[in-house]
Amino acid sequence: MSDEVIRVANCSGFYGDKLSAAREMVEGGPIDVLTGDYLAELTMAILYNQKQQRGGNAGYVGTFLKQFREVVGPCLEKGIRIVTNAGGLNPAGMAADAQLIIDELGLSAKIAYIDGDDLIERMATLQAAGETFSNIDKGIALSDSGNELLTSNAYLGAWGIKEALDRGADIVICPRVTDAAVVIGPAAWKFDWQRCDFDALAGALTAGHIIECGAQACGGNYAFFQEVPSFRNVGYPIAEIEADGSFTITKHPGTGGLVSVGTVTAQLLYEISTPAYLNPDVIAHFDSLQIEQAGDDRVYISGVRGSNPPPTHKVCINTASGFKNGTEIILTGLDIEEKAEIFTDVLFASLGGRDQFDDVEIQLIRTDHEEAIQNEEAQASLRINVQSRDPQKVGRLFSAKIVELALANYPGFTGRGMTGSGGPVIAYWPALIDSRHIVEHVYCDGEVIDVIPTSQMDVPEIYYQATPFSPVEIPAGDLHRIPFGRLYGTRSGDKGGCANVGIWAKTTTAYAFLYEFLTVERLRELMPDVAGYEIDRYEIPNLKALNFYIHGILGDGVSSNNRLDGQAKSMGEYLRSKTIEVPAALAAEVGL
Numbered sequence: 001m002s003d004e005v006i007r008v009a010n011c012s013g014f015y016g017d018k019l020s021a022a023r024e025m026v027e028g029g030p031i032d033v034l035t036g037d038y039l040a041e042l043t044m045a046i047l048y049n050q051k052q053q054r055g056g057n058a059g060y061v062g063t064f065l066k067q068f069r070e071v072v073g074p075c076l077e078k079g080i081r082i083v084t085n086a087g088g089l090n091p092a093g094m095a096a097d098a099q100l101i102i103d104e105l106g107l108s109a110k111i112a113y114i115d116g117d118d119l120i121e122r123m124a125t126l127q128a129a130g131e132t133f134s135n136i137d138k139g140i141a142l143s144d145s146g147n148e149l150l151t152s153n154a155y156l157g158a159w160g161i162k163e164a165l166d167r168g169a170d171i172v173i174c175p176r177v178t179d180a181a182v183v184i185g186p187a188a189w190k191f192d193w194q195r196c197d198f199d200a201l202a203g204a205l206t207a208g209h210i211i212e213c214g215a216q217a218c219g220g221n222y223a224f225f226q227e228v229p230s231f232r233n234v235g236y237p238i239a240e241i242e243a244d245g246s247f248t249i250t251k252h253p254g255t256g257g258l259v260s261v262g263t264v265t266a267q268l269l270y271e272i273s274t275p276a277y278l279n280p281d282v283i284a285h286f287d288s289l290q291i292e293q294a295g296d297d298r299v300y301i302s303g304v305r306g307s308n309p310p311p312t313h314k315v316c317i318n319t320a321s322g323f324k325n326g327t328e329i330i331l332t333g334l335d336i337e338e339k340a341e342i343f344t345d346v347l348f349a350s351l352g353g354r355d356q357f358d359d360v361e362i363q364l365i366r367t368d369h370e371e372a373i374q375n376e377e378a379q380a381s382l383r384i385n386v387q388s389r390d391p392q393k394v395g396r397l398f399s400a401k402i403v404e405l406a407l408a409n410y411p412g413f414t415g416r417g418m419t420g421s422g423g424p425v426i427a428y429w430p431a432l433i434d435s436r437h438i439v440e441h442v443y444c445d446g447e448v449i450d451v452i453p454t455s456q457m458d459v460p461e462i463y464y465q466a467t468p469f470s471p472v473e474i475p476a477g478d479l480h481r482i483p484f485g486r487l488y489g490t491r492s493g494d495k496g497g498c499a500n501v502g503i504w505a506k507t508t509t510a511y512a513f514l515y516e517f518l519t520v521e522r523l524r525e526l527m528p529d530v531a532g533y534e535i536d537r538y539e540i541p542n543l544k545a546l547n548f549y550i551h552g553i554l555g556d557g558v559s560s561n562n563r564l565d566g567q568a569k570s571m572g573e574y575l576r577s578k579t580i581e582v583p584a585a586l587a588a589e590v591g592l
Contacts, residue, residue: 005240005248006190008183008207012036012084013214015043015061021214021236022067026074028252031238032190034075035182036064036084037212041496042558044176045318045426047088048151057097059090069101076109076170083161083182087173089151091115092443095173112164112444113173119152119315119433126437133317133431137497137552146389147319147427154313154433157280158204159195160440160451161185167444176316178279180208187241196459202284202306203245209277209284210249210267210301211237217249217267218297219257221569223489223576230256235297246302248294259297262489262506265543269502271493273549275466275540280313280435280453282306287466287540305464311455313438317429322358325394325422326385326562327402329415332368332378339410340364340382346409347384350401357394359387361562385562387425394422428557430496469541471512475585482592484526485576488514492572497554497561499568501575504545510586511544517580523548526578527571 009031011021015038025034038061051059064086075082087094095113102109119126127133133142133152142149153176162185164172174182187193187204210217217237219228235255241247249264251257268286275286288305331339344362354360365381372378388394399420406413440451487510492501503518505511524531534551554568555561565571 005242006033006187007031007238007240008033008035008186008211009236009238010035010037010211010214011067011236012038013212013216014038014040015046015063017214019063019066023070025236025252026071026078026080028255031080033081033083033186034071036067036086037179037182037214038064038084038086039088039176041316041318041428044089044151044153044316045559048318051089057090057093060088060094061086065094065097065101068098069105072102072109072171073105073107076107081165081169081186082171083174083186084172085174085177085182087113087175089118089153089175091173091175095443098171098173109170110168110445111171111173112167112169112442114156114160114164114177114440114442115175116160116438116440117153117156117175117177119154120149123149123152126433131433131437133315133429133433136430136432142317142429142431145319145321145429147321147429149317149319150426151316151318153316154438155280155316156313156438156440157181157453158184158188159281159454160442162188163442163449163451164444165189169444179212180205180279181281183208183211183239184281190241191243195454195457196462198282198306198308198462199304200243200245200306201282203247203301203304204241205277205279205282205284205306206268206286206289206301206304207239207241207247207249210264211239213267213270215257216270217263218251218255218259219263221491222258222263222266223485223491223572224262227260227262228258232256245304246300249299249301250297259299261291261293261299264291264299264301265504265545266489266491266502268543269491269500269504269545269547271495272500272502272547273495273498273536274538275547278310280309280455282309285464285466287542288464289542291543307462307464308459309453309455311435312432313435313453315431315433317431319427319429321425321427321556321560322387322389323391323394323422324385324387324425325398325420326383326417327399327415328417329382329384329413331380331382331410332375332412336366336368336380337364342410343382343405344384346405347401350404351398357386357388361385383562391422396421398422426559428496428559469515469539471515472508474513474516475509475583478584479581480584480587480592481579481581482587482590483576484578484580485573486590486592487582487586488576490572490576492568492570494554494558494567495549496557497552499550499553499571500547501550501572502545502547503572503575504543506544507589508544510589511541513582513586514546515539518546520548526580527575
C-alpha cells in the first residue's frame, strides 16, 4: 500500500441522513475531502415539487446548508475540500446561498458549481434530432408513454469536479452527477489522472460506489448484524485512495459499526446489475478486484480493472403518469379468501367496474395464523390500489365507496389507510442519450469552463475479459436443512423499476455450492412472488458472490409502485429466511 493517499469521507447516503454526520466526519479524524450524496431518482421528483411550490431558490437540498454552516469554517481551516451533489435541480442557487453563509461567517472561500445535466428545456430539440429517450427497462419511447414530462437530468461524470478543484475551488456544488463522481473527481485531482487512466479511475469509481450510501458500508443494514459490535453512533465511511486507484475503506476511531470484508462486499453488491459497473468516465469491472481485511475496521481493495466508458449518458427522467388511490382492509379469522372476494366484488360493482381504471392492483397478504394467541395474529391484509389519468375516478369517490361498506360487508370489517383523496403518480423513466449532446459547465472565479465527456475524445480503447470461474468440489454426504441466511449474506435494492438481490458466501466451498445451487429457476422456487419476472444471473467469483437482477418488479420506481417495500430493501432478508438443504459439512461451518 502507498503512503500517499487522498482521504475522501462521505457524510450522507440520502436526503434525510444524519444531520450531525458532516460535523462528526470533520471533527473525528483527518480527512481531505468531505462529500455527501443526497440524490436518488425519487429525490429529483421531491426537489421538483419543492421548486414548483416555493419557486425562487428552491430545488436544492436545503438540509445540506445546515451542515455546511457547521463545517465550512473548520474545513477551510484544515484544508478540507467540500464536494457535494446537493445542488440538485438548482446548483447555482445553492452556490449563491452558500456564499451568503460564508460572507455572514466572515470567511473567505472559492465556490464552484456545475451544471449541464438539466435537459428539460432541450427535450423537444433532442427528440427532433433522433433521441428517443426509450425506457431502458421497457423499450418504450418517451413520446409514446403518454406521460407528462417533469424533470430530465443526465448523470454527469467527475471531470467537471476535477476542473473546479484544479482551479482552486474549496467547495464544489454539483447537480445530478453519478453517485461516485464526488469521489472520482477529487481522486483524479489529487493524482492528476488523465482520461485514459482507466484502472485508476475504476478503483476510485469502486470506492465511490462503496461509500456512497454512508453508514451501509460500516455495518448498517448488514445481513450478519450480530457481527457488528455496536449500532450506537455507527461510523460513516472513509476511502483512502492511492495513486494507482487501490484504496482502503475505514471509519473514524471510536465510532460504532463495523468495516469488514463482509460489510464492504455487501455494499459492492448493492443496486447493481452486471459486474461491469457503468459510469460516464469509466467502466469498473467488479469481477476483477481483490479484497482483504487489512486491520481492524480497514478493508483494502486493489486490482480493479477499468475500460472505456460507454458512448451514452444515463438520463433520470421523472414523469407524471396520472393519479392513484388505495386502501388496506383487514380480514380476520376464518374464510379469508371468501371475505376478500366479497369485498372486492361489491367495491368495484359500486364504482362501475374495474374497467373504469387504467390499472388495478389487488394483493391479499396472508399474515394470519391458525390458533392465534392475539387478535393481530389472526389478521390478513387486502390491499387494493387503482390508477387513472382522470383524478376524479381515483379521488374522494373511491374512498367514499369504501367507507359506505363499513356496516354492509364481511364480518369484522376494519382497516387502515381506508380513506384519502388520492394523489399524482410520479413515474421514473430511465433512458440513455448520446454523449455528444452532453457538456458540463463549470462556473468558477467568474469563468465558465466547458468539459466534454471522455467518450467524445480520442482515447485508446481498453478491454477487460473476466477469468472463468473454476468451482472447487462440493462436499458430499448427508444433507441438513438450514435457513439460507445462516450460510449466506444478502443485500438488495432498487434500480428504477428493477430490483437486485446480491448474495455472497464467506468460504470457497460455500460459494461452490451456491454457484451450482442457486439458479434462476431455484430463485423462483424460493421466492414465488418473483417467478413471473425476467431475471438475470451474474457471477462474481472474486467476491464469492452472485447477483440476480429482477426486471420490472418495482413498476415505474419507488414513487409509483404499491409495494410496502417499494425499494426492495428487504428482499434479500426474505430470501435469507428460506430453508434449504446443504451438505452437512457446510452446515457445520455455521455450527448447525
